[in-house]
Amino acid sequence: MAARRNLRGLLSTADVGAVNRGRLLQSLIDDGPASRAELGRRVNVPRASIGVIVSGLLADGILQEDEPVPPADGIGKPARPLWFTRTALLSGAVAVSRCCVEIAVVAAGGDVLARRAVAVDTDRGPDRLDQEVLRAAADVLGPFRDRLCGIGLSAPALCSPTEREVVACLPAPGLVGTRLPELLEQLFGVPTLLEQDVRAIALGEKWFGLGRGRRDFAALQFDVGVGGGIMLDGHLWGAHARYTMQLGHTCVDVDGDRCKCGLTGCWETVASLRWLRRAAAVAGIPGGRTTSPARLHRRAAAGDAAAAAVLDRYGDQLAIGIGNLVQLLSLDLFVLHGAVVGAGPDFLAALRAKVLARVMPELATGVELVYSRLDQDSVLLGAAAVVLTRYLGAAA
Ligand SMILES: [Zn+2]
Structure with a gap:
């Protein structure tokens, strides 16, 4: 259901469906769990249309209905709030820092399903670093290979996200020249996005934190x-x-x-x-x-x-x-x-x-x-948020 927005052309019917799904999921992430009626109000869509979109998301295992909540005014039927399943829309998160790489599998609701931190030597050049990171990534992300929406790779560096290039990195100079974006993509067969760590953190706050x-x-x-x-x-x-x-x-x-x-x-x-x-x-x-x-x-x-x-x-x-x-x-x-x-x-x-x-x-x-x-998880959740943002076509 990847929503790829082509800004130069009209959206196809399939694109519209994907964009609508993306907007509904974005609303849940922005403002928290909500019933179908509440979601309809938030995204300004008739309840019947919301019902069709939600049915698809329930069938795909992306959303689940939580326990009924009585209405605040005590009038009417209890509503069942919708929220992400614990395994919805999995992202791979790879966060490289000065002497360590942290790798995790993160679900859209913010649950971390698997994680590992491995010491790496960032002083010995990009080829060796790439191999160390790939080995660690294979261990953590491998079991989820067929379920990942994408991989977010974060680095404490001056980057070109569009070229997926680390241009300068004062804390870990060995990252300059890394081929990790393309190597991770080849290994796992999903889009891999490079982002500066602090910018990923901002996206992480938007999806999972106080933002x-x-x-x-x-x-x-x-x-x-x-x-x-x-x-x-x-x-x-x-x-x-x-x-x-x-x-x-x-x-x-x-x-x-x-x-x-x-x-x-x-x-x-x-x-x-x-x-x-x-x-x-x-x-x-x-x-x-x-x-x-x-x-x-x-x-x-x-x-x-x-x-x-x-x-x-x-x-x-x-x-x-x-x-x-x-x-x-x-x-x-x-x-x-x-x-x-x-x-x-x-x-x-x-x-x-x-x-x-x-x-x-x-x-x-x-x-x-x-x-x-978000504490110690802020960069990992940020790397996952980079993936979700692109995958849902939201706020990109
Ligand atoms: Zn300076």
Whole structure:
């Protein structure tokens, strides 16, 4: 039922059916389980038409009817909400990072049916890395080979998703020149899509996380690296751009330090764990060189003024870039990922105040900052969301 939208021509009858199915499933993912009547209201289609589409999705094992729920007003028949079966629309997710590849099989409802993490050596060039990843992928995805809609491959890299090419990768240079997209496609016989990890995370938040039902938001990662993906009007911003954006390497300090990317004053030079650890070490905080926002938070809560000061400065430096995004795109939801999540609720409240202090009052209204709840699964779920987005022809 792959819905391939040909933007230059009319849709065939089969295409229309696939697009309608895709819209209905997108509505479920956006706004949660719903009865046929509720779905009809959401997508503005008569109940009889919804019934035909839903019958097909039930017969195909994509949706199931859950236990009846009495109507809120107590009048009328209890409705049976529709939701995905535990094995609906399986995606393969392959997430390569500096020293590890995580592989999973993810269903459309967000259930992870199989997973494995394997250490890989990203310093020995793409050929060796490709073989290591393929071996691990065969183990995890192999048993699901005939049921996968596609495979999402994520990398912490500057990519060309349309050319399926890793162009530059500071954390794992051995990924440049990888042939994994075509090799995975050959091995499993399904489309394989390459995406930058932080942009995949944004799609993951839309399908499975706090971005569900929201059309405009940014998912921002503050960890060893700094980056983000932006959803605008329900679409991943830059989906058809030549290259993935490099938010962590936008300049926030004209006299700033040289960054590992070769530029100076990048946001990453002042908002990464590397900055935090250096600042903690300079402040004489025990274990500063390997510290984290979580550890500094605990020290600050116990009365360590130096730890509180480092966290406060860290917040100032995160707020510069987030404030710039508010000014640039008028975004009002920022979902934070990475080690920053350990900094605790007080840090988040202070960070929001710092952001609001950096934006014009009109744009400050309603700005929310939240910690992601997808935790360690955010990249894997993001890679699966890349597949679902393309497969259903949704928000692409
Ligand atoms: Zn840089």
